[in-house]
Amino acid sequence: xxxxxxIGVGVGPGDPELLTLKAVRCLRDAPVIAYVSAQGRPSIARxxxxxxxxxxxxxxxxxxxxxxxxxxxxxxxxxxxxxISAELEHGxxxxxxxxxxxxxxxSFAQLLSRVSEHYPTEIVPGVTSIxxxxxxxxxxxxxxxxxxxxxxxxxxxxxxxxxxxxxxxxAILKLGRHIGKVRRVLAELGLLERAVYVEWxxxxxxxxxxxxxxxxxxxxxxxxxxxxxxPYR
Numbered sequence: 001x002x003x004x005x006x007i008g009v010g011v012g013p014g015d016p017e018l019l020t021l022k023a024v025r026c027l028r029d030a031p032v033i034a035y036v037s038a039q040g041r042p043s044i045a046r047x048x049x050x051x052x053x054x055x056x057x058x059x060x061x062x063x064x065x066x067x068x069x070x071x072x073x074x075x076x077x078x079x080x081x082x083x084i085s086a087e088l089e090h091g092x093x094x095x096x097x098x099x100x101x102x103x104x105x106x107s108f109a110q111l112l113s114r115v116s117e118h119y120p121t122e123i124v125p126g127v128t129s130i131x132x133x134x135x136x137x138x139x140x141x142x143x144x145x146x147x148x149x150x151x152x153x154x155x156x157x158x159x160x161x162x163x164x165x166x167x168x169x170x171a172i173l174k175l176g177r178h179i180g181k182v183r184r185v186l187a188e189l190g191l192l193e194r195a196v197y198v199e200w201x202x203x204x205x206x207x208x209x210x211x212x213x214x215x216x217x218x219x220x221x222x223x224x225x226x227x228x229x230x231p232y233r
Contacts, residue, residue: 007122008124013100018132032060046061102125104128134228139196146169149171152172153176164227170191170225171227183214195211
């Protein structure tokens with residue numbers, strides 16, 4: 001009996017209509033559907049793909065602890081990969097739902113590294129939050145030969161400033177409680193007036209505004225800041 005495949009399926013940033021045709025086919029065909037969720041919270045990836053999952057399909061909810069301790073996260077990923085491997089060993093494909101794109105800042109990388117040495121894998125790319133946020137603002141992010149820098153807001157202020165200082169355009173992810181730091185760094189670099197805050201892009205809760213006009217000191221998980229490149233003249 002041949003082993004099953006682990007298929008990382010990008011379900012996009014939130015709008016179910018942004019799933020690719022290939023992603024929809026994988027969800028309908030895979031005998032096992034898996035997804036990661038924070039303990040005690042519903043899986044957002046599962047919610048996005050829900051309408052394409054056939055009734056009665058076997059599902060694996062891979063819960064992650066609400067903790068920043070690496071050893072707890074590693075233990076959860078070890079357990080998750082073990083549950084996935086058990087299905088693959090019996091020849092059943094497992095479609096693992098991933099918010100956005102599986103290979104872009106996702107937890108899928110942790111499971112892929114544990115499973116890919118022993119079982120075949122496949123990746124179905126998805127629309128990223130950056131693309132969805134840029135579309136929401138109707139502002140092109142980069143022009144012609146301009147380069148784009150993607151940075152996590154979790155970096156220390158000096159490191160964040162150093163990377164943004166050389167950026168022609170930027171996307172700043174993982175805002176959370178770091179939004180105040182991001183605002184201060186962008187102001188120091190003279191970039192605050194160009195910065196746009198976007199949350200829940202592509203969903204019914206979508207909202208965006210100039211970062212300079214935003215007063216909150218915390219942001220939801222699905223939030224980011226874009227600094228579009230200046231247009232060529």
